[in-house]
Amino acid sequence: MLSLTRRTGETLIITAGEHTIEVTILQINGGQVRIGTEAPREVNIVRKEIAGRYPAKQQA
Numbered sequence: 001m002l003s004l005t006r007r008t009g010e011t012l013i014i015t016a017g018e019h020t021i022e023v024t025i026l027q028i029n030g031g032q033v034r035i036g037t038e039a040p041r042e043v044n045i046v047r048k049e050i051a052g053r054y055p056a057k058q059q060a
Contacts, residue, residue, distance in 0.1 A: 020039075
């Protein structure tokens with residue numbers, strides 16, 4: 001696992017093949033961090049604790 005320190009307004013960029021995902025720290029309030037994500041429509045982004053509710057897409 002990569003562990004990074006970021007401040008409000010700073011962004012991480014994740015590239016996977018042809019996809020680029022941006023994760024921005026929007027707000028830090030005590031023990032909570034609010035993040036925003038930008039990704040192509042074909043990339044699914046869900047919270048890990050509910051990921052099992054969404055079946056993986058079938059690959060052709």
